[in-house]
Amino acid sequence: MPITVLAALVAFGIAGIAVLTVLFGFNKRRSFIDADDAGRAWLREFPDLEPRDITLSQDGCHALVQTDQGAGIVWSMGADSAARLLTGARVKQSTEGLDIRLRDYTAPRIRAALTPDQQTIWLNRIKDTP
Amino acid sequence: MTDMLTYPDVVQLAVPFFIAAILIELLWIVIKKRGGRYETRDAVTSLIMGAGNVVSGILLGFIAWGFFMVLWGITPLDLGTSWWVVALCFVLDDLRYYWVHRFGHRIRWVWASHVNHHSSQHYNLTTALRQTWTGTFTFMMIIRAPLILLGFHPAMVLFCGGLNLIYQFWIHTEAIGRMPRWFEAVMNTPSHHRVHHGRNPRYLDANYAGVFIIWDKMFGTFVPEDDKEKVDFGLVHNLGTFNPLRVAFHEWIGIFKDVTQPGISWKDRFSYAFAPPGWSHDGSRQTSEMIKERHNRANKSASGS
Numbered sequence: 295m296p297i298t299v300l301a302a303l304v305a306f307g308i309a310g311i312a313v314l315t316v317l318f319g320f321n322k323r324r325s326f327i328d329a330d331d332a333g334r335a336w337l338r339e340f341p342d343l344e345p346r347d348i349t350l351s352q353d354g355c356h357a358l359v360q361t362d363q364g365a366g367i368v369w370s371m372g373a374d375s376a377a378r379l380l381t382g383a384r385v386k387q388s389t390e391g392l393d394i395r396l397r398d399y400t401a402p403r404i405r406a407a408l409t410p411d412q413q414t415i416w417l418n419r420i421k422d423t424p
Numbered sequence: 425m426t427d428m429l430t431y432p433d434v435v436q437l438a439v440p441f442f443i444a445a446i447l448i449e450l451l452w453i454v455i456k457k458r459g460g461r462y463e464t465r466d467a468v469t470s471l472i473m474g475a476g477n478v479v480s481g482i483l484l485g486f487i488a489w490g491f492f493m494v495l496w497g498i499t500p501l502d503l504g505t506s507w508w509v510v511a512l513c514f515v516l517d518d519l520r521y522y523w524v525h526r527f528g529h530r531i532r533w534v535w536a537s538h539v540n541h542h543s544s545q546h547y548n549l550t551t552a553l554r555q556t557w558t559g560t561f562t563f564m565m566i567i568r569a570p571l572i573l574l575g576f577h578p579a580m581v582l583f584c585g586g587l588n589l590i591y592q593f594w595i596h597t598e599a600i601g602r603m604p605r606w607f608e609a610v611m612n613t614p615s616h617h618r619v620h621h622g623r624n625p626r627y628l629d630a631n632y633a634g635v636f637i638i639w640d641k642m643f644g645t646f647v648p649e650d651d652k653e654k655v656d657f658g659l660v661h662n663l664g665t666f667n668p669l670r671v672a673f674h675e676w677i678g679i680f681k682d683v684t685q686p687g688i689s690w691k692d693r694f695s696y697a698f699a700p701p702g703w704s705h706d707g708s709r710q711t712s713e714m715i716k717e718r719h720n721r722a723n724k725s726a727s728g729s
Contacts, residue, residue, distance in 0.1 A: 295436050297482075304478070307443040308471040311450070311550070312464055318454050321464035339661060369664070372463040374545040376664040399677045401664025 324370035325354035332357035336368040339377035349415065351391065356406035358416050364423035367394065369404055376401060380423045387413055394420075429505065431583035436478070438590050445594065446549045452599055453548075459599035460548045465666045467550040472668045473540055474553030480560070488565040492578035501575030510584070513576045514635075517584040520571060521634035524564045526645070529629050529712075534562045535701045536675035543671055545658040547621055552596035557672045588634045592617070612637045615649045622655040623662075625719030628712040660702070660715065675701075 315321060326332040329348035336345045336359050345359035345366070356369040361379070368377040378401050386393040391408035408416060453459050503509045528538035537556045544551045571581050595617040603613045612633040620631040630647035633640050640646035649655065663671065682696035682704075692705040702711035710718075 295433070295439075300436055300439065300478070303439050303443070304475045307439070307446075308468060308475065311443070311446055311471060312468050314447070314450060315462050315464040315467055318450070318462070320462045320467075338656070371545070371662065371664060372465050372666070373461060374463070374466075374658070374662070376662045378664060396664075398664070399670060400661075400674045402670075404664070 320373070322373070323355055324373050324375065326350055326357055326368075326370070327354070329357065332368050333359070335375040336366065336377050338375065339368070340366070340379075347419075349412070349419075351406045351408050352412065353407045356404065358406075358419060360419065365419050367404060367406070369406070378404075380420050383420060383423070385417060385420055387417070392416055429577045429579040431579050434583065434586040435589055438593070442474075442549070442553065442593060449549045449597060449599055460597060461546055462548055462550075463546060466544055466546050467548070469666045469668055469671060470544055470550035470554035473557070473671060474550075474555055476557045476668065476672065477553075477555035477559075480557045484560040487560050488568075489578065489582075491565055492568065492572050492581070495569055495572040496578050499573045499575060501573070502577070503575035505577070505580065509576070510580060513571065513580050514584040514587060516571055516576075517568075517581060518588055518633075518635045519639060520567050521585070521588055522632050522639040522643070524567050525632040525634065526643075527564065527567075528562075529632065530700050531698055532675070532679060532701045532703070533697050534564060536679055537562045539659070539675045539701075540671045542621060542659055543663050545662055547596060547598055547618060547655070547657045549593065549596055551621070551657075552593045554671075558676065591635045596621075608637075610636060610638060616640075616646075618655045618657075619647050619649050621657050623658050623660050624653060624656050625715050626650070626653065627655060628660075628716055660710075660712070 326335065329350060332348050332350060333345045336343075336348075336357070340361070343361045343363060343366070345361055345368075347358075347360040349358045351357065356367060359366045359368060363379055364381060366377060366379045368375055378396055378398060380394070380396070382397050384395040386395075391406045392413055394404040394406065396402060396404070406416070449460065450462055453462060503512075524534075525538075528534045537558045540556055541551075541554050544554055568581055568585075572578055592612070595612055595614045597614050598618070600614040602608060602615050603611070607613065608615065612631070612635055616631045616633065616637050619627045622628070627647060630645055631637065631640050632645055637646065663674065665671070679697055683693045688696075688705050695703055695705070700711045700713070702709045702714070
């Protein structure tokens, strides 16, 4: 197969499939129903680290948890979820929420939508994590 | 000795079929409202990884090909090109695939290349195309050396490898439950391969087969899909990014960081590169064996109490 035909096929194939998934509504981000839902998502990644004091973000896409090893965050990855401890995290405030940078190549940046009040609570809790 | 032998590049020829099959699976899920899940960013990442794998093959394929042609120049054996030789080559190359795949899960250096294939939390036909960009650097082409030294032409071996890859495409789906019993007994199927993609402790490091599931049954790595335990797809620690560059290189970066950390012995450095994934010098991480052991212990004590 000529390389130009292959390249066109691949490019249009990827674009076409992406457009179709959007049209079918498969681009919707998961939102945690409640704290229990976020807690289950946390335990899926850290089964031995019980989450406490789970606080959901405004849009329900992020949740801050407290554990014996400090604060952690669980967030929606598309339709699914990921979670990390916030050890060594750098946090910046913005008008929309918190911009969290982790020293983790597999999860470098998390942006949580939070009200100003929530931001204060989250910042205080993250501050205590080593 | 046959030096100039050509076979079609079956993987490239199969690209239109891959796209058509993905569209059919997608429509099936939409219409039937079952049979799997799709998510835009996950699917696009998988497809970009697939495209990158083709590009990497075009750019770096000459390394493996050069190595194979050197071996072909050395060996006095030439089995020719009759159909039974191709068939035998296909079966033996599938055995080769089993071991390369097993090494891919048990040696971190090889896992660094293979991990991206397991990095999706979805299991659909796009996941099949989430392929490595760095396979050449694992040097697993060495495992093909015996085939060429036995007299199978390198072009034939690569042709059979391509057919193997195409076979494995269709088994990356939740749309198919189980195949007829005789087929499940001999062949790799969606059910067997779902287990392979599972992050549940009981499903870790199982079902390495490419085409024939008999290798797993022979070498003790077969685990059947348990209807009572739904497969949870993805990695033990799932990625927090859809960036294809991070998906492709994250484990290599991890190896580099671990190997170059101060205050550990040379043995530790070696182990960070070549021991099973999850190994650590201070026991702060868990290998799949440790995860399984803990799970089994917990289950035993739960059923005993």
